[in-house]
Amino acid sequence: MSFVESMFSLNGAAAVITGGAGGLPRSLAVAFAKAGARVCLWGRGTNHPIEDAVVSVKAESGSPDVFGVTVDTADSLACERAYDATVEHWGMQPSILLNGVGGNRGKSSFVDVDEAVFEEVLKLNLLSGLVTPTRVFARRWIEHGVKGAVINMTSMTSYKALSGVWAYDAAKAGVLNLTEALAKELAPHHIRVNAIAPGFFVGNQNRSLLYRDDGELTERGKAIIARTPFGRFGEHSELWGAALFLASDRASGFVTGVSIPVDGGFLADNI
Numbered sequence: 591m592s593f594v595e596s597m598f599s600l601n602g603a604a605a606v607i608t609g610g611a612g613g614l615p616r617s618l619a620v621a622f623a624k625a626g627a628r629v630c631l632w633g634r635g636t637n638h639p640i641e642d643a644v645v646s647v648k649a650e651s652g653s654p655d656v657f658g659v660t661v662d663t664a665d666s667l668a669c670e671r672a673y674d675a676t677v678e679h680w681g682m683q684p685s686i687l688l689n690g691v692g693g694n695r696g697k698s699s700f701v702d703v704d705e706a707v708f709e710e711v712l713k714l715n716l717l718s719g720l721v722t723p724t725r726v727f728a729r730r731w732i733e734h735g736v737k738g739a740v741i742n743m744t745s746m747t748s749y750k751a752l753s754g755v756w757a758y759d760a761a762k763a764g765v766l767n768l769t770e771a772l773a774k775e776l777a778p779h780h781i782r783v784n785a786i787a788p789g790f791f792v793g794n795q796n797r798s799l800l801y802r803d804d805g806e807l808t809e810r811g812k813a814i815i816a817r818t819p820f821g822r823f824g825e826h827s828e829l830w831g832a833a834l835f836l837a838s839d840r841a842s843g844f845v846t847g848v849s850i851p852v853d854g855g856f857l858a859d860n861i
């Protein structure tokens with residue numbers, strides 16, 4: 591095994607990716623599978639069928655060791671059952687949890703905020719996207735002495751509020767806060783908790799905010815590109831390096847409580 595492989599290979603590891611049929615999580619599943627991990631995609635199977643995602647991750651990664659579990663990560667009991675099903679399939683505990691569930695629902699002025707949608711977005715990102723599955727994994731890992739790695743999805747808005755997406759702003763600031771707080775809480779159990787903060791990657795949750803129906807950029811899309819020093823949106827595969835670094839205990843075994851921006855310089859922009 592080369593030095594680089596010894597640092598970043600995930601051979602022998604088993605990773606669960608929630609929201610695994612979604613845009614970025616599915617791509618990160620490909621990276622983990624390519625790096626040698628067994629991969630399990632957890633997804634609700636509503637808007638993106640989990641079986642299709644399994645087929646595509648297998649095809650893109652060349653790994654046969656990919657399967658899917660249909661689960662609503664908002665539901666604690668369902669997460670417990672999904673954890674059991676995952677362990678039963680592999681005959682081993684997973685040691686990587688990538689919390690890929692999350693997203694935004696439209697945008698509005700503050701006075702037009704729909705409180706039901708606001709609450710839905712908070713729950714999506716904070717509970718389904720972090721607290722509920724992580725609680726299940728942390729309890730099992732502590733029980734079985736697993737040195738686990740949790741990777742959350744933060745955002746540019748974890749650092750600097752984006753206009754018109756009030757609940758998403760609050761939720762992603764919360765994801766960053768919980769990433770740090772959980773890192774401290776779980777460190778005595780050798781469980782690391784970190785995050786990736788993608789800049790702007792075109793996905794299901796934000797396509798209509800970035801592009802008009804005729805394929806031209808929206809005003810918001812243009813503003814983002816103008817403030818991204820690299821002058822473009824990110825490619826999904828540009829998240830792979832950060833994800834492999836955080837997942838590999840050899841590469842980042844002393845790293846916990848951090849969020850790595852992968853943003854083409856968006857947070858570094860100035861005038």
Ligand SMILES: NC(=O)c1ccc[n+]([C@@H]2O[C@H](COP(=O)([O-])OP(=O)(O)OC[C@H]3O[C@@H](n4cnc5c(N)ncnc54)[C@H](O)[C@@H]3O)[C@@H](O)[C@H]2O)c1
Binds near residue numbers: 633634663719796
């Ligand atoms: N796309 C971007 O540019 C971007 C930027 C910053 C952060 N993020 C974050 O990355 C994550 C993934 O984003 P994406 O754009 O790939 O989103 P996506 O909508 O394509 O993927 C999320 C997946 O989660 C699933 N899901 C939602 N609720 C669920 C639940 N309760 N149980 C199980 N599955 C559920 C959805 O069906 C979907 O397949 C989100 O947390 C998002 O906020 C994305």
